[in-house]
Amino acid sequence: MTDLRSLMQLTLIRVRVMLREPEIIFWVFAFPILLAVGIGLAFADPTPEQAEVAVVDGPDAPAQTLALEARDDLRVRILTEGEAVDALRRGEVAAVVRSRGAAANATSSVEIQVDPARAEGRTARILVDQALQEGAGAPRPVTVSVREVEQRGQRYIDWLIPGIIGFNLMSTGLWGVGFYITQSRQNRQLKRLVATPMPRGHFLLAQILARFFFLIVEVPVLVLLAWWLFDVQLEGSVVALTVVVFLGAACFSGLGLLVCSRVRTTEAVSGLINVLVMPMVVLSGVFFSPSRFPDSVQPLVALLPLTALNDALRHVYNDGLPLYQAGTELAILAAWTVIPFVVALRIFRWQ
Amino acid sequence: MGNPIVASPLRSSTEPPRPGDDQSRRPGDGEVWHSGDGEPPGPGGAEPAILVRGLHKRYGDVHAVQGLDLEVRRGECYGLLGPNGAGKTTTVEVLEGLTRADDGEVRVLGMTWGQQGKALRRRLGIQLQETRFTEKVRVDETLRLFRSFYPSGPSVEELLDHVQLQEKRRSYVRDLSGGQRQRLSVACALAGNPELLFLDEPTTGLDPQSRRALWEIVESFREAGGTILLTTHFMDEAERLADRVGIMDRGRILEEGSPAELIRGLGGAHVIEFEPSNPVPEEELASLPGVQMVRSRGDTRLLTCRELHRTLPALVTRMAERGGELTSLHTHRATLDDVFLARTGRQLRDD
Numbered sequence: 241m242t243d244l245r246s247l248m249q250l251t252l253i254r255v256r257v258m259l260r261e262p263e264i265i266f267w268v269f270a271f272p273i274l275l276a277v278g279i280g281l282a283f284a285d286p287t288p289e290q291a292e293v294a295v296v297d298g299p300d301a302p303a304q305t306l307a308l309e310a311r312d313d314l315r316v317r318i319l320t321e322g323e324a325v326d327a328l329r330r331g332e333v334a335a336v337v338r339s340r341g342a343a344a345n346a347t348s349s350v351e352i353q354v355d356p357a358r359a360e361g362r363t364a365r366i367l368v369d370q371a372l373q374e375g376a377g378a379p380r381p382v383t384v385s386v387r388e389v390e391q392r393g394q395r396y397i398d399w400l401i402p403g404i405i406g407f408n409l410m411s412t413g414l415w416g417v418g419f420y421i422t423q424s425r426q427n428r429q430l431k432r433l434v435a436t437p438m439p440r441g442h443f444l445l446a447q448i449l450a451r452f453f454f455l456i457v458e459v460p461v462l463v464l465l466a467w468w469l470f471d472v473q474l475e476g477s478v479v480a481l482t483v484v485v486f487l488g489a490a491c492f493s494g495l496g497l498l499v500c501s502r503v504r505t506t507e508a509v510s511g512l513i514n515v516l517v518m519p520m521v522v523l524s525g526v527f528f529s530p531s532r533f534p535d536s537v538q539p540l541v542a543l544l545p546l547t548a549l550n551d552a553l554r555h556v557y558n559d560g561l562p563l564y565q566a567g568t569e570l571a572i573l574a575a576w577t578v579i580p581f582v583v584a585l586r587i588f589r590w591q
Numbered sequence: 592m593g594n595p596i597v598a599s600p601l602r603s604s605t606e607p608p609r610p611g612d613d614q615s616r617r618p619g620d621g622e623v624w625h626s627g628d629g630e631p632p633g634p635g636g637a638e639p640a641i642l643v644r645g646l647h648k649r650y651g652d653v654h655a656v657q658g659l660d661l662e663v664r665r666g667e668c669y670g671l672l673g674p675n676g677a678g679k680t681t682t683v684e685v686l687e688g689l690t691r692a693d694d695g696e697v698r699v700l701g702m703t704w705g706q707q708g709k710a711l712r713r714r715l716g717i718q719l720q721e722t723r724f725t726e727k728v729r730v731d732e733t734l735r736l737f738r739s740f741y742p743s744g745p746s747v748e749e750l751l752d753h754v755q756l757q758e759k760r761r762s763y764v765r766d767l768s769g770g771q772r773q774r775l776s777v778a779c780a781l782a783g784n785p786e787l788l789f790l791d792e793p794t795t796g797l798d799p800q801s802r803r804a805l806w807e808i809v810e811s812f813r814e815a816g817g818t819i820l821l822t823t824h825f826m827d828e829a830e831r832l833a834d835r836v837g838i839m840d841r842g843r844i845l846e847e848g849s850p851a852e853l854i855r856g857l858g859g860a861h862v863i864e865f866e867p868s869n870p871v872p873e874e875e876l877a878s879l880p881g882v883q884m885v886r887s888r889g890d891t892r893l894l895t896c897r898e899l900h901r902t903l904p905a906l907v908t909r910m911a912e913r914g915g916e917l918t919s920l921h922t923h924r925a926t927l928d929d930v931f932l933a934r935t936g937r938q939l940r941d942d
Contacts, residue, residue: 249739253728260727427723435687435719436740437712437783591689 246438250446255453258416267415269458272408273465276401279527280470283396290315291364294324296338304337304350307375314367328353334364337372398473401466402553403526405459406488410520410546412454413492414513417447418500422509425500425589434590444585448493452486459485475560483563484556487570488549491577495545498580501588520546548572638701640665640787640818641686646695648681655681657842659695665786668809668819670833671844672826672927674939678842679822680720683791686820687717700787713741716785720792722776726765730756730775733764734782741783754778754808770801777808787818794828806831824939826927838931845934853930858883859895862929863903863922866891869915879905886933893932895925 258264293308295301295318308316319327324336340349352368354361374380424430433443463481466472474481499516503509523530523537524546533541541547552569555561563570641663648656656678663669671679684690685697688704688711697703702711724733734747751757754774759767767775773793780788790809794802809832813819823829829836830850837844838853846853854860859881873885876894881902884895896902899922910917931939 243742245739246736249736253725253732253736256732257725257727424725428719428721429723429725431689432717432719432722432724432779435689435712435715435717436737437709438740 244442247442247446247449250438250443251449251453254420254446254450257420258450258454264416268408268412268454269461272404272458272462275407276404276462276466277469279400279404280397280466283400291335291360291367292317292333293364293368294319294327294333294336296321296324296336298339300339303375304339304372308337308368308371310375311367311371314364314371325353328355331358334358334360335368337368397466397470398558399529399554400527401462401470401472402557403550405462405485405557406524406546406550406553407521407526408458408462409455409485409488409549410492411517412458413451413489414496414499414516416451416454417493417496418509418513419506421447421497421500422503422506425503425591426505428591431591440588440590441585444497444581444588447497448490451489451493455485455489474557476556476562480556480563481553484549484552484566484570487573487577488553491545491549491573494577494581494584497584497588501584504589520544523547525550543572545573545576548576638698639663640667640700641669641820642696642698643682643686644696646682646685646697647693648678648685648690649693650681655842656685659842659844661837661844663818663820665818666816667834668813668821668832670829670836671820671822671839672824672829672833672836672931672939673822673839674824674931674937677839679839680791682839683789683820683822687715687789688712713783714786716780716783716788718776718780718788718790718793720795722779724764724772724775724779727763729761729763730767731760733775734778737779737782744782744784750778750782753781753811755804768801770797770804773797773801773805774808777805781812785817787820788812790819790821792822792824794823794825802828826931826939829927836927838927838934840931840935846930850927853927854925857895857925857929857933859897860925861896861899861902861922862925863894863896863899863906863920864891865894865906865920866918867910867915868918869913871910871913871915875909876906879909881905884933886936888932888936888938891919893929895929895933 258268290312291314293314293316295304295308295316297318297320301318305316305318308314317333321338324333324338327333328336334354336353338351338353340351350372352365354365356362421430430443434440459481463474467474495516496513499512500509503512521527523533523541524544526546530538530541530547548569552566552573555566555569556563639662641661643659643661646656646659646661647654659678659682661669661682671682673679681690685692686699688699688708699711700714704711728736731747731751734750738744738747738750745753751760754777756771756774756778759771764772764775777790777793780790788809793809794805797805806828809819809821813832819832821829821832833850835848836850836853837847839845846856848856867890870890871892873887873892876882876885876892879894879902881896881898882894883897886893886895894902894906903922907917928939931937
């Protein structure tokens with residue numbers, strides 16, 4: 241380890257190769273940004289959500305519509321019975337309101353039809369019920385006032401951005417390291433390198449160092465863009481974020497090494513990487529919280545490297561907590577860094 | 592042959608250059624020393640550069656190397672000549688420490704692979720049969736990388752100069768011609784100022800001009816006192832570069848000696864190749880004046896003779912007497928190809 245020239249040259253070569261491949265630039269930089277912007281635009285809309293409700297056409301329909309439209313969080317349309325049921329099935333409306341029997345009193349007997357599996361159906365049921373009762377002059381014994389969350393740091397987009405950073409660290413680590421090394425093995429560059437006195441650890445370490453080099457550009461771009469487009473603020477310290485990001489990158493570079501340590505073809509390594517990436521995208525809280533999964537799988541989910549990384553990122557990014565409060569997550573990440581790297585070094589196939 | 596071995600071929604020369612005169616640097620008759628004779632007669636009694644005893648290597652059902660013995664003296668260029676699939680590359684890769692032998696003793700520069708592998712690597716220059724460098728890396732960047740693996744050696748500038756790639760220094764590897772790539776490959780092999788250079792089929796697929804350029808680089812290394820192990824299936828390459836040639840087929844060395852000596856072993860300097868319209872018995876041809884050896888290849892007969900002016904008229908006269916026709920008639924100076932044909936009944940190359 242006294243002579244680090246080879247480590248430096250290997251890292252330089254790796255960085256150059258990445259900079260000279262336009263498709264790598266796309267996947268590393270452009271893709272996560274497009275993903276963040278796309279999802280951000282879809283979910284960052286600040287206007288409150290309105291529930292769509294269908295009223296089945298009939299003699300009572302105008303009066304019911306009037307009562308429902310008194311609330312600004314309901315949007316009402318009058319449809320025939322058949323159209324209304326179809327619209328509910330397609331998810332275009334959250335609830336169908338129809339009169340029961342032929343009573344003269346518009347609000348005496350009303351049926352609200354909802355799909356209980358959908359959250360907006362349950363919400364709509366409550367809103368419609370309330371609106372109809374109020375329209376009929378029902379008393380309100382308790383005065384309730386509502387304060388809506390509009391604080392920065394508590395919106396979906398605030399929660400999403402650290403997840404996108406974690407997702408990006410995972411995919412660029414696995415692909416950048418795993419795919420490149422497999423390609424080098426496939427076209428016998430690795431064989432040529434091991435025919436020299438090159439310290440083999442330097443080659444593997446250089447892959448991780450080259451990843452670090454790209455982080456210096458990739459993460460600040462995402463952070464600044466999220467701030468500029470969606471007003472997403474970094475609540476914690478830059479130092480804490482840097483530590484988590486570097487540890488995350490090291491972790492997934494190490495995993496990338498492990499994934500490609502024996503594989504002979506780029507096709508095989510692509511399959512392996514997808515097998516790793518797909519479950520973690522779903523389970524580890526990139527786009528939605530893993531708390532929705534059953535309790536029995538929660539310990540397993542918590543042990544996944546991407547879960548640990550995302551949780552640590554959100555601690556720092558959203559909650560502004562100091563690093564030591566994310567100790568468990570950092571320990572899980574560290575274990576996922578050291579163990580794969582050591583195993584990869586031992587079982588690595590050089591030719 | 593009396594000069595001391597100097598281990599820095601690029602910097603010092605132990606022999607004056609002898610341009611254009613290939614024969615003069617070959618050892619004379621009495622100096623030719625065959626492997627298996629016991630003590631090497633190398634200068635100063637130094638251990639041979641390469642010593643192989645009873646080497647075996649199998650790949651599944653294929654017995655690629657079958658009990659090969661080989662001894663390469665310091666300061667000589669040894670050529671392994673044989674057709675594709677003869678086991679040349681397997682042998683060389685065992686010597687290079689890239690493939691493990693199944694059985695047999697292998698010593699390179701007096702050392703064995705295993706514990707001494709790391710120290711040994713620094714003293715070797717290796718050119719693999721098919722080296723693909725990273726396409727979007729420049730020539731000088733590639734050389735700087737390889738140079739960084741060795742504690743000492745020529746500078747990148749000297750290497751570029753040596754293989755005449757100064758003008759291509761800033762080109763991407765993907766923009767180099769086949770000959771330029773091969774010169775780059777040799778330059779990488781020379782980056783550590785090796786004592787022993789392995790060249791595996793260095794000119795396969797190159798045009799005549801590129802081949803000559805590469806030969807000159809190899810010759811200058813050899814003239815500066817370096818040892819070379821070369822594999823080739825070109826008899827002209829072996830004749831030009833090698834001090835001694837081992838004719839290899841089916842995992843064994845069949846015959847060994849200087850090119851001149853091997854050709855002399857055929858008994859004549861000339862080969863008459865002809866195709867009679869009526870078959871002529873080989874015994875009848877053998878009785879012609881000056882004929883040393885008669886061989887057949889299909890309908891074609893090959894006569895080895897010492898003096899064309901005696902044998903050729905006699906052959907033409909005999910054919911006229913028999914009343915047959917000569918459908919073709921060629922003569923050429925005997926080559927290593929003829930030696931190979933005499934030993935195996937096949938030609939080195941089929942084209």
